[in-house]
Amino acid sequence: MATETIAGVSVERNEEGFLVNPDDWTEEIAKEIAKELDINELTDLHWKVINFMRESFAEKGQIPTIRGIKNSGGVPTKDLYSLFPNGPAKKAAMIAGLGKPQGCI
Amino acid sequence: MSENGSTEKIKKVSIIISKGSLEGVYPGLIMANGARMEGIEANIFFTFFGMEAIMKKRMAKIKVATVGNPAMHMPSLVGMLPGMSAFATKMMSKEMDKLDIPPVPEFVEMIHDAGAKLWACRATVDMFHLTIDDFCEQVEDVINVGKFYEISGGGEIIFT
Numbered sequence: 310m311a312t313e314t315i316a317g318v319s320v321e322r323n324e325e326g327f328l329v330n331p332d333d334w335t336e337e338i339a340k341e342i343a344k345e346l347d348i349n350e351l352t353d354l355h356w357k358v359i360n361f362m363r364e365s366f367a368e369k370g371q372i373p374t375i376r377g378i379k380n381s382g383g384v385p386t387k388d389l390y391s392l393f394p395n396g397p398a399k400k401a402a403m404i405a406g407l408g409k410p411q412g413c414i
Numbered sequence: 415m416s417e418n419g420s421t422e423k424i425k426k427v428s429i430i431i432s433k434g435s436l437e438g439v440y441p442g443l444i445m446a447n448g449a450r451m452e453g454i455e456a457n458i459f460f461t462f463f464g465m466e467a468i469m470k471k472r473m474a475k476i477k478v479a480t481v482g483n484p485a486m487h488m489p490s491l492v493g494m495l496p497g498m499s500a501f502a503t504k505m506m507s508k509e510m511d512k513l514d515i516p517p518v519p520e521f522v523e524m525i526h527d528a529g530a531k532l533w534a535c536r537a538t539v540d541m542f543h544l545t546i547d548d549f550c551e552q553v554e555d556v557i558n559v560g561k562f563y564e565i566s567g568g569g570e571i572i573f574t
Contacts, residue, residue, distance in 0.1 A: 375451065376516055379524070390528055399452075
C-alpha cells in the first residue's frame with residue numbers, strides 16, 4: 310500500500326496499483342492509470358466500459374465480469390480485448406478505480 | 415507480481431478437453447477463458463467425447479453425469495432414474511449462472527472472441543464419421559496430434 314499523487318489528487322494504491330478507495334477516482338486519474346498500462350488514449354468505447362463498470366459496482370457492490378460487460382454493458386468480448394489488451398478485466402477495473410476482480414470468470 | 419507463485423509468468427497453454435459431461439467440459443473452458451483474461455495465449459483441443467462441447471447439435475445439451483460419480487452423493491440406482499441427469503444439470507446451471515459462468519455455447523463464443531483458438535481432434539472426427547460442418551463456427555480446424563504438438567510449442571499442456 311502506498312500513497313501517491315495522480316493527476317493532482319493524493320490517493321492510496323495497493324501493491325498491484327489498484328486504487329484502495331474507489332471514491333478517490335476521477336476521470337483524470339483514469340487517464341493517468343491508462344497511460345501506465347500503455348493505453349495512451351481513452352476513446353468513447355473505453356469510457357463506455359469504464360462508466361458501465363463504475364455504475365454496476367455502485368449498484369451491486371461487485372465488479373462486473375467480462376460476461377456482464379458484454380450482456381449488460383453492451384460491449385462485445387472481442388472489442389473489450391482490443392480496448393484493454395492482455396488482461397481486459399483487470400486493466401479495465403484498475404482504470405475504473407475499482408479493486409482487482411476476484412472471480413474466475 | 416504474484417504473492418505466492420514464481421515470478422516466471424506462464425505465457426501459453428494448450429488445454430485438452432476429453433470428456434463430454436458438464437463437469438468434464440467446464441473446467442477446461444474456465445481455464446482457457448481464465449488464461450485469456452490474464453493475457454496468456456490459449457489453445458483448446460477437443461477430443462473423444464469432449465467434442466460434444468463444440469458440436470452444433472450437442473453443445474447446448476451437455477449434462478451432469480449422475481451415475482458412477484461418488485461425489486454426487488447419490489446412489490447410482492437413483493442417478494439412473496429418468497430425468498435425474500437433467501434435474502442435476504438444471505440445478506448446477508442455475509448456480510453457475512449466479513457466478514456469471516455462461517452456458518456452453520455462449521462460453522465457447524466468448525472464449526473464441528477472447529482470442530483463444532479451438533481445435534477438433536482428427537482421430538475422433540474420423541472415428542465418429544464427422545466433418546468440419548458438424549462443429550460450431552468458432553472451431554478453427556480439425557487437426558492431428560502432430561499438429562497439436564506443433565501448435566502447443568513453447569507452452570504448457572493441460573489434460574482434462
